[in-house]
């Protein structure tokens with residue numbers, strides 16, 4: 590397999606002279622900053638919010654690098670994974686010409702972002718057991734296929750894909766393979782981060798929105814070769830990660846023990862809820878999950894969804910999605926929240 594990154598990049602991006610921000614152009618020590626038209630007098634908030642944040646997020650990347658065991662040159666930070674997804678399209682897919690492959694049912698952003706960027710989105714449906722249909726993926730690939738999107742553990746099905754299947758794709762496709770590991774912390778399976786050194790076309794996405802409990806701060810990570818990272822850096826808005834996010838996430842990274850405790854609690858609750866739901870009279874099937882949610886097939890899912898809403902409980906209705914008919918996706922909440930949801934289901938059964 591010959592991988593040629595230069596061939597994959599869009600022509601306009603290869604030739605792009607990136608915007609050079611004030612904070613980019615000046616690198617060094619200074620005491621007086623009159624270069625960025627900020628308000629030097631201050632702000633109604635903490636003093637330093639009057640200054641633009643570090644466009645390279647150097648300190649935050651250093652802290653993430655320590656936790657992940659990967660050099661900062663392998664790390665790109667986005668305003669949520671969603672920005673990473675959009676940037677991958679904008680850097681590598683020429684609108685109206687190139688295409689990508691998604692494997693539904695999966696995370697909806699890959700397709701929406703493709704449509705926003707006017708890029709053809711080809712679909713290789715998962716098999717009924719929610720595993721990848723590798724032969725079909727390979728059939729859909731042509732010379733204009735730039736990205737294969739793989740979400741593992743997958744949303745909304747909850748399962749991880751067979752590692753050999755992902756490796757087969759990595760070994761045979763010379764476009765980018767993006768593995769979205771938003772839920773990897775809840776899984777027994779190994780991340781693909783350690784595989785970056787073997788596959789130059791691999792991009793791994795992770796996020797602070799799930800296991801880290803920081804969805805509001807909007808911080809997503811893309812891990813890849815330094816060459817791929819520099820292309821994303823060239824195209825990103827200069828100040829895409831705000832200072833509050835950079836500071837707060839850096840602080841959160843010191844509390845990895847608390848995060849690991851939460852992960853353990855959520856996984857224990859997920860497994861307990863799995864057993865309870867499995868025996869529930871309304872439930873036809875609970876799908877095995879490597880994530881912080883369960884996909885549950887129920888008789889009359891839509892009706893149950895609407896009943897739960899009347900009780901102030903909102904789950905995700907996936908019942909009109911191919912291969913997920915009559916399925917609800919239930920996030921593992923606190924013990925109290927899950928108890929109240931189970932109580933509501935009990936009342937629904939008893940309803941005349």
Ligand SMILES: *Cc1c(COP(=O)(O)O)cnc(C)c1O
Pocket residue numbers: 668669670671672696740744769771795796797798799804807808809
């Ligand atoms: C929740 C989720 C994300 C996280 O997106 P952010 O923009 O980082 O909040 C990414 N991928 C998948 C599959 C998800 O379910």
